[in-house]
Amino acid sequence: NAGVTQTPKFQVLKTGQSMTLQCAQDMNHNSMYWYRQDPGMGLRLIYYSASEGTTDKGEVPNGYNVSRLNKREFSLRLESAAPSQTSVYFCASRAGDGTEAFFGQGTRLTVV
Amino acid sequence: GEDVEQSLFLSVREGDSSVINCTYTDSSSTYLYWYKQEPGAGLQLLTYIFSNMDMKQDQRLTVLLNKKDKHLSLRIADTQTGDSAIYFCAGIPNTGGFKTIFGAGTRLFVKA
Numbered sequence: 469n470a471g472v473t474q475t476p477k478f479q480v481l482k483t484g485q486s487m488t489l490q491c492a493q494d495m496n497h498n499s500m501y502w503y504r505q506d507p508g509m510g511l512r513l514i515y516y517s518a519s520e521g522t523t524d525k526g527e528v529p530n531g532y533n534v535s536r537l538n539k540r541e542f543s544l545r546l547e548s549a550a551p552s553q554t555s556v557y558f559c560a561s562r563a564g565d566g567t568e569a570f571f572g573q574g575t576r577l578t579v580v
Numbered sequence: 581g582e583d584v585e586q587s588l589f590l591s592v593r594e595g596d597s598s599v600i601n602c603t604y605t606d607s608s609s610t611y612l613y614w615y616k617q618e619p620g621a622g623l624q625l626l627t628y629i630f631s632n633m634d635m636k637q638d639q640r641l642t643v644l645l646n647k648k649d650k651h652l653s654l655r656i657a658d659t660q661t662g663d664s665a666i667y668f669c670a671g672i673p674n675t676g677g678f679k680t681i682f683g684a685g686t687r688l689f690v691k692a
Contacts, residue, residue, distance in 0.1 A: 472622070501680075508588060510668060510684035511623075526679070558622055562680075568613075569680055571622030 470494050474559050474572035481549040481579045489544040489575050491559030499562045500542035501526075501569070502534060504555040511558065517542055549579045584683035586669050591689040598656040600686045602669030605650065612645065614654045615668040617685070623668060627654070656688075664690045 475490045493500065498519045503511040503526075513526030517536040531553060533545045542561075546553060559572040583605040592598045604612070610631050615623040629636045629643045629652070636643045642655040656663055669683040 503682075508684055510584075510586075511682040513679060516679065560623075560680075568625045568628070569623075571624070573622050574620075 472559055472561055472570050472572040474557075474575050476575060477573065478576050479578070481546075481577065483550060483579060485549050486545065486547050487549065488546075489557055489559075489577075490541070491543065491572060492541045493559075493561040493570070494540065495561060495563070495570065496539065497561035497563050497570070498539075499564065500536065501560040501562075502532070502542070502544045503558045503560065504528065504553075505558060505574070506555050514544065514557075549577075551579045553577065554579045584669050584671055584681050586667075586683040586686045588684060589687050589689070591691065592659050593691050594659060594661055596659055598654075598659045598663070598688055598690075600654045600656075600667050600669075600688065602652040602654075602683055603650055604652065604669070604671050606671065606681075611672045612643075612652050613668075613670040613672075613680070614641075614643065615670060615682075617666040617668065619665075626667070659688075659690050661690045661692055664688055 472493045501516040502514040505511050512528045514532050515534040517523045520539045523534050535543045557575045560569045562569045586602045613628045614626040616626045617623045627638050627641050629645050640657045644653045666685040666687050668685045670680050672680050
């Protein structure tokens with residue numbers, strides 16, 4: 469099983485550019501998440517989708533939008549990238565309440 | 581809301597035991613997790629403990645939970661160089677079953 473797949477693995481953007489980070493899971497999980505990881509700050513939740521058709525803001529949603537395209541796919545969009553969005557982004561999925569979260573390999577994004 | 585705190589660094593010699601500590605604020609967390617992140621990779625679940633348990637042992641890993649002090653620890657016996665990684669403590673508060681709250685992560689250095 470592939471688990472959670474994120475694309476791209478690396479990306480460099482100029483300030484003001486837009487892009488979409490893709491995430492897909494093949495485990496039939498209901499919940500999907502986007503986190504960002506910054507040094508010394510652990511993982512901070514950007515947005516999550518508890519089930520297909522729903523999305524909710526996490527801890528740091530400003531500057532991002534998400535789409536739960538179907539049960540498998542959950543994308544994260546940066547409409548106008550800013551240097552403060554330089555980070556490593558992780559997508560995760562879970563089957564349901566309290567179950568283990570499975571993570572993708574991460575997307576390292578640099579905004580210059 | 582839930583807050584999870586960890587020390588940022590720990591250095592041990594190969595063969596010694598490592599103890600990584602974590603404190604959390606929401607005593608209603610039903611599940612508490614330890615995740616391991618190796619360089620350039622996503623997070624992988626290492627072990628977990630339910631809030632009604634005091635201790636869980638899994639081969640070289642021992643998790644201790646002190647609910648009164650809201651303290652969680654992970655002990656790695658006979659630490660190996662392959663254990664060098666970042667370890668994240670995480671909890672799922674009862675109020676938000678879809679959101680996993682992560683600590684900042686403890687970077688474990690194992691010296692040969």
